[in-house]
Structures are given as C-alpha cells and as structure tokens.
Amino acid sequence: MKLYFAPGACSLAAHIMLNEVGLSHELEKVNLKDKITADGQDFTQINPRGAVPALEISSGVVLTQNVAVLTYIGQKSESKAFNPTPDSITFFRLLEAIGFCEDVHSTIGPLFASDLPDVTRERLIGLVGRRLSQVEALLEKTGNGYLLPVGFTQADALMAVIVNWTAPLKIDISAYPLTSALRDNVFARNAAQKALKEEGLI
Numbered sequence: 001m002k003l004y005f006a007p008g009a010c011s012l013a014a015h016i017m018l019n020e021v022g023l024s025h026e027l028e029k030v031n032l033k034d035k036i037t038a039d040g041q042d043f044t045q046i047n048p049r050g051a052v053p054a055l056e057i058s059s060g061v062v063l064t065q066n067v068a069v070l071t072y073i074g075q076k077s078e079s080k081a082f083n084p085t086p087d088s089i090t091f092f093r094l095l096e097a098i099g100f101c102e103d104v105h106s107t108i109g110p111l112f113a114s115d116l117p118d119v120t121r122e123r124l125i126g127l128v129g130r131r132l133s134q135v136e137a138l139l140e141k142t143g144n145g146y147l148l149p150v151g152f153t154q155a156d157a158l159m160a161v162i163v164n165w166t167a168p169l170k171i172d173i174s175a176y177p178l179t180s181a182l183r184d185n186v187f188a189r190n191a192a193q194k195a196l197k198e199e200g201l202i
Helices: 011-021 066-074 089-112 118-142 154-164 177-187 190-198
Strands: 002-005 026-031 054-058 061-064
Touching (some): 011 154, 011 190, 054 066, 066 089, 066 154, 089 118, 118 154, 118 177, 154 177, 177 190
Parallel strands (some): 002 026
Antiparallel strands (some): 054 061
C-alpha cells in the first residue's frame, strides 16, 4: 500500500490507523498547492480531485475520501472496534461518526484560506463553536472519552486531527474539555506519535 499524504492534513488520520493496525505501507508526500508528489508526479493523475488522503491498495487501484480509506484500513484489522460486523448497527454507527467528523472538517478547514473575507470567517468561527459543542455533547454521552461506545476507532483519529487544526488557527477550545482530551489522548498513542514523527511534525 502507498499513502499519499500532506503533513498534518486529514490524511494524518489514515496514517495513524495504518500504524495502529500494523499494515505495511509506503508514504508519498504531496504538495497540495502545486498538486505534485514528492517524486514529481502530477497528483491529479492519482486523485483527480487533488485531495488527500489517497491510498493505493494495489497497482493502479486508489481509494480516496476518508470514509472509504478509514473503513478499508479498519477492515484489515481483527479489532472489532475498527472492523465491526458488516450490516450491523455498530458498523453504521462507525460510518456515521466518520461522516460527522467530515461535518466538523468542513467548518474548520476553510479557515486556512488566506483570502477569506472577514464576514465569512466570523460566520465559520460561529459554526466551529456549534460543531465543537456537538462533539462535546457526544463525548459526554458516551462517557468513555471517545466518539463511540466501543472505544477508540478510526473516527477518533480523524476527529483528533481536525480538532488539532484549531491550534495554528488560534481558535480557543478551552470551553470544550472533553474534545481537547480526545485530541490529546489520540495523539499520545504510539501509532500517532510514530505518524507525527514520520510526517516531520515532531
């Protein structure tokens, strides 16, 4: 397998999970601005949408989108948390949680745009607060520090990566202690520390 990634982007969740499950893989860094890989390829020939993650699972076969990539990685695991029985409610709750992460992604991610109008930025900051309140409520409901009753899953890896973007964006999340703890607990895992080192982030 080969993971196409950008340091600290949402592809970091797939990187963490590849390490967590213990799947052998290569890494290929992508310059998202220029859409060029570290070895000089046109990344849009690999993923026409030009976004990470992209996971090459065999020659010429590439999966994109977090919900597909993270589910695929999980199904290579013997962990019931990562690989719940297909067609079970637990399986669909996992997909639901990954989908919710993408809702949070869609509010925080656009704030990295340097040319964002002030009125749009203010509106997005308000939406971030609403989404983080929803994350906090969900964590309070599960009561185990994670998004789902089964404990740590791919969804937590993705949520931790997305919530971590609030630091460079200088968004204060002190009002969301459970969300902050989720981020910290995920990044304390050996698989996450390994991924952070491999991406040059620590």
